[in-house]
Amino acid sequence: MTSLLPARPDRDAAPSHHTLLVTDAVDQGRRGAASWVEQELSLGSKVFYKGWLPEGGRADQHWLTGPAGPRGARDALSTGQLEFLDFPTLVERSGATANGVLAVYKGEVERALDDLWPTVAMTQESPELPMADDAGLVSEYATWEAGFDDLTHRWPVRMLCQLCVASESERAVWETVAVHHRDVVDGFWSATADDGHWQPRGDLDAHVARRFGAAVHGALRTAREAEHGPDLHLDLSGVDFMDVACADILMLAARSAPAGQHVVLHGGPRFLRRLFDAVGRPASVREGGDPP
């Protein structure tokens, strides 16, 4: 199979990543997803899109192929560069278990690579999983998301998980952001992890405080299990603004960390230390050197 557009390497685009895109409303999420899909199509990636269809609808009736969708989506759907799978079918094929979900994704990746697509782009809309009522589902979800990490480590796979806050329960938002703390984009703030350092960036304010708190908890949880753990090395050099709500959450998370785990601060403006002192900096928060 050949791609609609010739594949060309994008020196700026990482060969693989697993990113969470958080948005407050459905239309914001669609704009972000459309932009991402459009870029992947132009880069010549094979794109797998999973989402919700109106009842009785067909893939070519999804918003993705309408005016709000990415340029070229309708053509890509007809040529096979873009494949759409609706969530009910995914649940049917996977049994909503971690192994089942990963088998579906792995099968898609292998098929695309067999067809000689240079990269595989996979994205799914906010899944509206009933996590609030099902602790077992939370565990399965964490397992398949870890499996997505493996996919992106082994193959040239770029994965964009979409999270629409308006569509999800608080528990689902919390778990989703915590699991994705290594690579999350949420409006004016984002976070990445590299070389054992977790780096939030941008504006951290009351509007996103709960999501930031979830990411902090995810980062602390991961640090405990990491080779370089259990301390969480926090690189603050990319933080443009942090308010009292987010500072409070960060200090509370550090205070409630198990004995022996510290939050080690690297970089960032001196003013942030003044803010931490104002809300109450616990002994478990330490100063480190400059970030690498």
Place this chain on the structure above:
Amino acid sequence: MTGGLVRRGLLHLGLLFDGPDDLVASALPTLRQALDDGDEVVVAADRGTVRRLRDALGADARRIAFPPPAAMVRPSAPDFLTAVGRWARPDRRTTVLGQYPATMPARDCGFGEDALGVVLGDLPLTLICCCRRDLDPELLAVLRRTHPQMATPTGPVANPDHRAPATASPTPAALWGEVAGRVGVQNLADLAHLRRCVAEVAARAGLEGDAVRAAVLAVHEAAVDAVRRGEPDHAHLTLEVRTLGHTLLSELTGPHGIPAQQGPGDPLARVRPFCARAVVHDEPERHAVRVLNTV
């Protein structure tokens, strides 16, 4: 003696008098309370008033400082706010009694008196501003308009003639100049615009580094409180930022009142560590709130 008035922040009393006996009778309840509470007390009055006050207070008068009236800064003076701010002590309350000079321009006096409540409303000060009834009627009108309470022989009482500076009052503009930045806020998602507005004005005013960060954070926190008290997504807040030299005055107005309490329930507790002053003006009759910060 305080008639139920709680002594927190600025207590700004007006006092109208015909002569020294009249002045002393109206001031005594407040001054006695101040002495009982261990306040630092300063009385800058004419010699007749000082004499009668010494007689009335006896040995307690020795705990009062009596500088000459000419040593006191007038409300109409450009450095009035700075001088008043210096009277405040971190460890105890200061009570100051002063008299309006007959030659003071009423308009300038009004700006100064209004500004006290607007800018210095959280300072531990009791001010007793005294005006003879035979002075310029416009000066009398200023005293009646600008003081929330009046000192009387039975103690401070609420002043029905008091009018807090309106949101659109020329007072802030006259003190601080034209609005340098203005932005509307409906919900928490709008706060990024608010922060940008404050940061831009602060930078234009010559603030740098941590001073800008503190200004932005103080106004942001005030807005977070106000938004959370409003209807979701319809806070109807307006931020106006003014500058005077390297000082920023940010005024946040909205329809939802903030209980003006101090201590553990202080609604501005998150704001105060990052600014020089933060004051709530709750005007329920107009459903307007002003939060001001100088940084």
